[in-house]
Amino acid sequence: MMKISQRALSLTTSPIRRLGPYAVEAEKAGKKIYHLNIGQPDIETPPQFMEAIRSFNKKTVAYGPSQGDMHLIHQIQKYYKEWGMEYSEKNIFITSGGSEALELAALTLCDPGDEILVFEPFYANYNSFAKIAGAHVRAVPTSAETGYRLPDQETVEKYITNKTRLILLTNPGNPTGVVYNKKEMDMIAAVVKKHGLALIADEVYREFVYDGAYTSFGTYDDLADNLIIVDSVSKRYSACGARIGCLLCKNDDFTTQINKFCQARLCVPTVEQVGAAALYDTPKSYLEAVNQEYKKRRDTIAAGLAAIPGVISSDPKGAFYVMVKLPVDDAEKFAIWLLKDFDENGETVMIAPGNGFYAEPGKGVDEARLAYVLNCDDLKKAIHLLGEGLKAYPGRKI
Numbered sequence: 001m002m003k004i005s006q007r008a009l010s011l012t013t014s015p016i017r018r019l020g021p022y023a024v025e026a027e028k029a030g031k032k033i034y035h036l037n038i039g040q041p042d043i044e045t046p047p048q049f050m051e052a053i054r055s056f057n058k059k060t061v062a063y064g065p066s067q068g069d070m071h072l073i074h075q076i077q078k079y080y081k082e083w084g085m086e087y088s089e090k091n092i093f094i095t096s097g098g099s100e101a102l103e104l105a106a107l108t109l110c111d112p113g114d115e116i117l118v119f120e121p122f123y124a125n126y127n128s129f130a131k132i133a134g135a136h137v138r139a140v141p142t143s144a145e146t147g148y149r150l151p152d153q154e155t156v157e158k159y160i161t162n163k164t165r166l167i168l169l170t171n172p173g174n175p176t177g178v179v180y181n182k183k184e185m186d187m188i189a190a191v192v193k194k195h196g197l198a199l200i201a202d203e204v205y206r207e208f209v210y211d212g213a214y215t216s217f218g219t220y221d222d223l224a225d226n227l228i229i230v231d232s233v234s235k236r237y238s239a240c241g242a243r244i245g246c247l248l249c250k251n252d253d254f255t256t257q258i259n260k261f262c263q264a265r266l267c268v269p270t271v272e273q274v275g276a277a278a279l280y281d282t283p284k285s286y287l288e289a290v291n292q293e294y295k296k297r298r299d300t301i302a303a304g305l306a307a308i309p310g311v312i313s314s315d316p317k318g319a320f321y322v323m324v325k326l327p328v329d330d331a332e333k334f335a336i337w338l339l340k341d342f343d344e345n346g347e348t349v350m351i352a353p354g355n356g357f358y359a360e361p362g363k364g365v366d367e368a369r370l371a372y373v374l375n376c377d378d379l380k381k382a383i384h385l386l387g388e389g390l391k392a393y394p395g396r397k398i
């Protein structure tokens, strides 16, 4: 018999992927499913990526430096400079997606029993990254009724204990679509400084902001010693399968230590880094066009949701998600029912139950996350189907 670690046993399977088998069954039965459940953008990866990979002409696919390919690091440095942030070479580490950056940062900062402060609902994988490091998340609640905005400093500080090591947040937010305003960011910065915490700012959706300008935590000069930025090409350039992300930090103690984790995994894929470096040469017009497209989708989904009675929705301002409170007994049961028992002319819609975005069982039971990664026509159909499903669902409230 093999003994399995407590660490492995403590991890949970992805709540979003749990509905997969029901989708397979629905498709077998001939239903067309509109997928609002996953954040896989339908936008094409810029051709620069494939072109760079096709012209890769080394005779050997060799190991690269553990920190990352220097050309890619320079490209990222240039990109940050355009955003008004100065990072030197030694402050940038290439990782296998933003996911590995998050995992290595948690491993570098946390000992068993330590706590990571998050704002719930939050990106479900944060639970796993915390547990891998032996830490656990402590969640400050935000609610549908207040648009998932952050509470005040005093409330946040109630969740800080002598075990709290860091605050981990996504901005723009997944799953809420919330973009923090200056007051919220100043509050976070004040808490971090006052309690001597690290701040991991997951900013993989930086370009996906639809109402006005975006401010990165990297522009807070007095956070230089506390801040770790997590970034990725996955969402920016619709290159999720490339698995290239990065971590930026100006704290030398931190970078000295994380470098050891990077050395242990030797390097990230050599060829994909060549492709990723080329992505940073994509003309700005690409990012602007993608932003405009998502803004249209955001407007479409927000208008569609506002017209469905009983639905409370966040005011989505960024990323490509909206969190909703539905007039149902249980959003997971409703999501399964949509796949198993509902269709209109052979079509149905798939949503991500909200409970997976909360730390504790029993929370977010009547909530769901919708990803607006479909074109506007499909999105309208999907929201129409959601509305019809809500009318017909036996577990409907009111």
Ligand SMILES: *Cc1c(COP(=O)(O)O)cnc(C)c1O
Residues within 6 Å of the ligand: 039, 096, 097, 098, 099, 100, 123, 170, 174, 202, 204, 231, 232, 233, 234, 235, 240, 243, 244, 245
């Ligand atoms: C997609 C995503 C990531 C990282 O994805 P990678 O593909 O590993 O770069 C990190 N955080 C959030 C909130 C995400 O939605």
